[in-house]
Amino acid sequence: MTTWFPTLITPTPEEGFDLAIKLARMAVKKTQPDETVRDILRPQYASDATELIAASHVVAVHFATIAAANGYWTANGDGRPR
Amino acid sequence: MTTWFPTLITPTPEEGFDLAIKLARMAVKKTQPDETVRDILRPQYASDATELIAASHVVAVHFATIAAANGYWTANGDGRPR
Amino acid sequence: MTTWFPTLITPTPEEGFDLAIKLARMAVKKTQPDETVRDILRPQYASDATELIAASHVVAVHFATIAAANGYWTANGDGRPR
Amino acid sequence: MTTWFPTLITPTPEEGFDLAIKLARMAVKKTQPDETVRDILRPQYASDATELIAASHVVAVHFATIAAANGYWTANGDGRPR
Amino acid sequence: MTTWFPTLITPTPEEGFDLAIKLARMAVKKTQPDETVRDILRPQYASDATELIAASHVVAVHFATIAAANGYWTANGDGRPR
Amino acid sequence: MTTWFPTLITPTPEEGFDLAIKLARMAVKKTQPDETVRDILRPQYASDATELIAASHVVAVHFATIAAANGYWTANGDGRPR
Numbered sequence: 021m022t023t024w025f026p027t028l029i030t031p032t033p034e035e036g037f038d039l040a041i042k043l044a045r046m047a048v049k050k051t052q053p054d055e056t057v058r059d060i061l062r063p064q065y066a067s068d069a070t071e072l073i074a075a076s077h078v079v080a081v082h083f084a085t086i087a088a089a090n091g092y093w094t095a096n097g098d099g100r101p102r
Numbered sequence: 103m104t105t106w107f108p109t110l111i112t113p114t115p116e117e118g119f120d121l122a123i124k125l126a127r128m129a130v131k132k133t134q135p136d137e138t139v140r141d142i143l144r145p146q147y148a149s150d151a152t153e154l155i156a157a158s159h160v161v162a163v164h165f166a167t168i169a170a171a172n173g174y175w176t177a178n179g180d181g182r183p184r
Numbered sequence: 185m186t187t188w189f190p191t192l193i194t195p196t197p198e199e200g201f202d203l204a205i206k207l208a209r210m211a212v213k214k215t216q217p218d219e220t221v222r223d224i225l226r227p228q229y230a231s232d233a234t235e236l237i238a239a240s241h242v243v244a245v246h247f248a249t250i251a252a253a254n255g256y257w258t259a260n261g262d263g264r265p266r
Numbered sequence: 267m268t269t270w271f272p273t274l275i276t277p278t279p280e281e282g283f284d285l286a287i288k289l290a291r292m293a294v295k296k297t298q299p300d301e302t303v304r305d306i307l308r309p310q311y312a313s314d315a316t317e318l319i320a321a322s323h324v325v326a327v328h329f330a331t332i333a334a335a336n337g338y339w340t341a342n343g344d345g346r347p348r
Numbered sequence: 349m350t351t352w353f354p355t356l357i358t359p360t361p362e363e364g365f366d367l368a369i370k371l372a373r374m375a376v377k378k379t380q381p382d383e384t385v386r387d388i389l390r391p392q393y394a395s396d397a398t399e400l401i402a403a404s405h406v407v408a409v410h411f412a413t414i415a416a417a418n419g420y421w422t423a424n425g426d427g428r429p430r
Numbered sequence: 431m432t433t434w435f436p437t438l439i440t441p442t443p444e445e446g447f448d449l450a451i452k453l454a455r456m457a458v459k460k461t462q463p464d465e466t467v468r469d470i471l472r473p474q475y476a477s478d479a480t481e482l483i484a485a486s487h488v489v490a491v492h493f494a495t496i497a498a499a500n501g502y503w504t505a506n507g508d509g510r511p512r
Contacts, residue, residue, distance in 0.1 A: 024116065025115045028115055028174050029176065033435045034434065034435040041460055044158055046119070047123065048157075048158050050123055051148055069472075069475035073481060073484045073488060074484070076454055077159060078162050080453070080457070080491035080492050081491060084166065085162075107201060110251060125244070127240075129204075129240035130239075134230045139231055152234075153237060156234070160237060164244050166248065167244075167248040171251060171256035192339065209322075212319065212321075212322050221313055229315035232315075235316060246329070249333050253340065271360075274422075293408065294401065297369075297404070307400070316398075320405070328411070328412075353447060355503065356497060356504075372486055375451065376482045380476045385477055390479075402480070409491060410490050412494065413493060416497075417503075
């Protein structure tokens with residue numbers, strides 16, 4: 021069995037950020053499973069500042085979760101620099 | 103007695119994500135209990151980028167709660183990778 | 185003396201979710217205490233997808249607080265499954 | 267010297283909720299210090315479902331902070347019921 | 349060297365709240381560095397209930413961060429009243 | 431190999447705030463990779479109070495993550511002043 025989302029753990033902050041973007045998009049995909057509809061909507065919202073900022077907001081919420089899950093990618097896991 | 107929501111604990115992140123979607127929808131259902139009305143609204147918001155992003159945002163907030171409840175699905179439960 | 189809100193502790197996640205809905209509505213009630221006005225507004229927002237999603241968002245924020253207050257309804261209270 | 271906001275600690279959840287409402291309003295007051303303008307705006311947003319829900323959202327965010335500050339009004343302060 | 353933001357620590361909740369307002373405004377300033385444009389926008393959004401509530405929301409998010417940074421201004425720093 | 435985002439750790443709160451702005455913009459960039467489109471949108475949203483506040487909101491969410499990752503830039507890392 022495969023899964024699109026096996027873990028919240030990523031090697032680096034950058035990969036954690038990419039996962040946040042993936043999670044934000046996946047919720048859209050699960051609400052609107054029809055790819056044809058999404059293909060019509062994508063160029064619209066990608067050219068609208070309000071919706072780009074709204075999408076960035078969702079990424080920020082997911083990134084907060086992923087960063088906490090990874091102990092902020094620091095050695096001691098409680099947020100203090102090494 | 104049965105309950106639609108017995109626990110926040112899920113075996114995997116993916117199932118946690120699905121629970122987040124369920125919680126986001128359940129709040130809509132409890133605010134608008136009339137299924138006929140919801141059936142009219144669903145195709146509208148599922149074809150509107152602004153509302154899809156807004157729905158994705160609600161999923162992100164619930165997913166944060168579920169991920170914390172599951173100790174981020176890591177062994178030590180505090181967010182550090184195994 | 186009675187209070188409408190004696191505790192954040194609930195026996196189950198489902199009751200915690202219902203409390204989250206109650207808190208979301210109570211803030212509306214305290215901002216617009218006139219029941220007649222609220223009775224006019226309720227059918228409007230309950231038939232508008234944007235506002236239903238916005239209401240669901242508020243429920244999600246309160247549910248996060250309630251879930252943390254209840255130690256996610258797990259035995260050890262720190263989010264790790266039993 | 268007096269202060270409008272001496273502490274986040276409240277005896278009960280209900281008083282914590284009232285403090286959350288106060289903080290939400292205080293940020294509006296500090297952004298628009300002119301009471302005359304606020305008196306014109308208040309009946310408008312109090313009769314608009316979108317804005318009532320948005321106001322309820324701000325209360326939810328402040329309530330999360332206040333609830334954490336009060337250890338969720340539980341004995342052990344970490345969110346586990348007594 | 350000076351900095352506009354040396355620390356998250358404030359002596360009192362009230363000063364923490366003022367810092368939250370400052371951070372909310374600073375992000376606007378860094379996105380729109382032209383003071384002339386900001387001077388035109390300020391009276392507009394300060395007279396619009398939707399935007400005042402949105403601004404109050406941003407303050408609430410920053411205040412949550414600042415309150416946590418200050419241990420909620422309690423002696424033990426974990427949110428339990430003294 | 432280089433990365434645009436090697437760490438959440440910053441020496442000071444001010445640099446943490448700048449990183450929050452960078453993360454908010456990076457999510458927009460990854461959703462709309464076409465620089466020409468972004469160059470058209472930027473002056474629009476930078477002159478619109480609603481969008482400036484929305485952008486400030488995203489910065490606030492990222493800043494919360496970054497502040498936690500840095501132990502709020504305090505010695506003990508749990509939010510209590512030194």
